[in-house]
Amino acid sequence: MLSSPVDEIKNRLDIVQVLGSYIKLSKAGANFRAVCPFHSEKKPSFFVSPARQIWHCFGCGKGGDIFGFVKEIEGVEFGDALRILAQKAGVELKPISKELKTERSRLYEICELASRFFEKQLEGNKTGMEAKKYLLNRGITEDSIINWRLGYSPDAWQGLSDFLVGRGYKRDEVEKAGLAVKNEKGNHFDRFRGRIIFPIFDLNSQIIGFGGRVFGEKAKNEIAKYVNTPNTLLYDKSRLLYGLDRAKVDIRKKNECVLVEGYTDVILLSQAGFSNVVASSGTALNPFQLKIMKRYSENLLTAFDMDIAGDSATKRGIDLAQAAGFNIKILTMPEDSDPADIILKGAKVWEDILKNSKSILDFYFDTTFLRNDSKTAEGKKTVSKILLPVMKRIPNEIERSFWTQELAKRLEVKEDDVREELKKTKLNQEFVALEEEPINLPQKSRKELLEERLVSLLLFSKDWQNLELIANKEITTLSPKMREIFECLQKNKKAGGEMNLTALPSEYADLFNYCYLKAEFEEIDQKDIIPEIENCLKEMKCLEIKNKLEMISQEIKKAEREKDAEKINDLTKNFADTATQLTNL
Numbered sequence: 001m002l003s004s005p006v007d008e009i010k011n012r013l014d015i016v017q018v019l020g021s022y023i024k025l026s027k028a029g030a031n032f033r034a035v036c037p038f039h040s041e042k043k044p045s046f047f048v049s050p051a052r053q054i055w056h057c058f059g060c061g062k063g064g065d066i067f068g069f070v071k072e073i074e075g076v077e078f079g080d081a082l083r084i085l086a087q088k089a090g091v092e093l094k095p096i097s098k099e100l101k102t103e104r105s106r107l108y109e110i111c112e113l114a115s116r117f118f119e120k121q122l123e124g125n126k127t128g129m130e131a132k133k134y135l136l137n138r139g140i141t142e143d144s145i146i147n148w149r150l151g152y153s154p155d156a157w158q159g160l161s162d163f164l165v166g167r168g169y170k171r172d173e174v175e176k177a178g179l180a181v182k183n184e185k186g187n188h189f190d191r192f193r194g195r196i197i198f199p200i201f202d203l204n205s206q207i208i209g210f211g212g213r214v215f216g217e218k219a220k221n222e223i224a225k226y227v228n229t230p231n232t233l234l235y236d237k238s239r240l241l242y243g244l245d246r247a248k249v250d251i252r253k254k255n256e257c258v259l260v261e262g263y264t265d266v267i268l269l270s271q272a273g274f275s276n277v278v279a280s281s282g283t284a285l286n287p288f289q290l291k292i293m294k295r296y297s298e299n300l301l302t303a304f305d306m307d308i309a310g311d312s313a314t315k316r317g318i319d320l321a322q323a324a325g326f327n328i329k330i331l332t333m334p335e336d337s338d339p340a341d342i343i344l345k346g347a348k349v350w351e352d353i354l355k356n357s358k359s360i361l362d363f364y365f366d367t368t369f370l371r372n373d374s375k376t377a378e379g380k381k382t383v384s385k386i387l388l389p390v391m392k393r394i395p396n397e398i399e400r401s402f403w404t405q406e407l408a409k410r411l412e413v414k415e416d417d418v419r420e421e422l423k424k425t426k427l428n429q430e431f432v433a434l435e436e437e438p439i440n441l442p443q444k445s446r447k448e449l450l451e452e453r454l455v456s457l458l459l460f461s462k463d464w465q466n467l468e469l470i471a472n473k474e475i476t477t478l479s480p481k482m483r484e485i486f487e488c489l490q491k492n493k494k495a496g497g498e499m500n501l502t503a504l505p506s507e508y509a510d511l512f513n514y515c516y517l518k519a520e521f522e523e524i525d526q527k528d529i530i531p532e533i534e535n536c537l538k539e540m541k542c543l544e545i546k547n548k549l550e551m552i553s554q555e556i557k558k559a560e561r562e563k564d565a566e567k568i569n570d571l572t573k574n575f576a577d578t579a580t581q582l583t584n585l
Helices: 005-012 015-020 066-074 078-089 103-124 126-137 142-147 159-166 171-176 244-254 263-271 287-294 313-323 339-343 347-355 360-371 377-392 397-411 415-424 446-461 464-471 480-494 506-522 526-561 565-584
Strands: 026-028 031-034 046-049 054-057 151-153 180-182 188-190 195-201 207-214 226-228 257-260 277-279 299-302 327-330
Touching: 005 066, 005 078, 015 031, 015 046, 015 054, 015 066, 046 506, 054 506, 066 078, 078 103, 103 126, 103 151, 103 159, 103 171, 103 195, 103 207, 126 142, 126 151, 126 195, 142 263, 159 171, 159 188, 171 180, 171 188, 244 263, 244 277, 257 263, 263 277, 263 339, 287 313, 313 327, 313 377, 327 360, 339 347, 360 377, 360 397, 377 397, 377 415, 397 415, 446 464, 446 480, 446 506, 446 526, 464 480, 464 526, 480 506, 526 565
Parallel strands: 257 277, 257 299, 299 327
Antiparallel strands: 026 031, 031 046, 046 054, 151 195, 180 188, 195 207, 207 226
């Protein structure tokens, strides 16, 4: 009988499947490894143990179980992680009182109810039905309208707010969800009025915000074509990619992500069977979005118009992706067409565009040379001014060398001259910031490292005789945590159990899990285990003796200040005897 929803969820969900829905895991012996999603790194130091259902990153030091991972990657508290994982596991959580619900939970409920309200308006409102007809004419099917939960917001000042207040929510809560605005007089009115509504989902397909496109009579006088939910406790558009919740499996499967600009582009392409598509939701690509995308694939296809010689937000976003190590290809489309227009002409037309995509460097080179006269001195200077920063951002030296040769050949100049100019080229600080950042982990003492090493070696060997080898040594200065671990292991041995720590206090479990994964991470040869254990024990004994010598030395200095000759003689003899122990080791 499982004692709690937490136990039931852990029993139903496998850590590899849960983490694999967020990041790309690769098999590594009995475990899995990945590039850590919580810090920038090039070599994977993130390990997952299916046997123990735990994970740990040896780069940034974070680790835990499925709940700890979801809390970290979603940026939520335990209650929200519980709800997310319960949904995945199909575990029903008992309802709690409104007073005990977290603020986040209530905001999720408000967004969900608001979406239902907007959906209903497509059928029960005259202008809403016209909005639905408009969507159908755009090529969006009835099924897609339902699946993507599209809706309409009536052109009324408090239609949605009154509905939500009638369901027991406060107007201030509606404002916190980004659905209402308070004026100077303190009165609330709806943010979205007279607009087609596109709900925005988080990675777990929960509604956290909305985008509203102006429609009908309102379109004649409204300046803003689109209005989005402002940043809230749930929604931050700079950290979201529209459609990623549905696209992530297909992105990982195809190992490429197609990035478009609009909601309609995503819906129509997905509707046509191209499910690995996301939109940047009206923002230029930024480091947060790129980190999220990199969990699933490093291959990025973009369908943006770019002014390569300018400093547009779109170009800066693509430049950031290049600096972050993405393999970028550009989808070239007919003039004045977007992906939504093209896919309506047929899947074959879009497939041809995908097939004819160009690498970012090919695109930059071809476009730059097409628009500038590379035969003149001024033209050569312009071309190099555009292309050198692009080449500077290439993280791979061999690839950079190839394009250096290519630029020299096309400009008909010496390769050494191009290299010299490339050295002088400076990148903006925002691109430099994408380099792998140093991780400042708490510094561990030599003693702590040796203790952890002992536990790791013992767990990796799975041999009770090695436990006896450690127990027989007179190590008197084990830390309380380590002493508890060894005592627990000895109890398990006496009881005839396996080498695990089910009885270990919860505050020590993280340390044990860390040691367990560290042993497998290091992949120690079995024949080296006993020599390594003996070496650790010897070093620990040396540290113990050195600490004792330091204490005696301090006592001698104190006795000298007090001019206690007898005590000085005794301490000096003690120091010599202790030093002999160190020498004998």
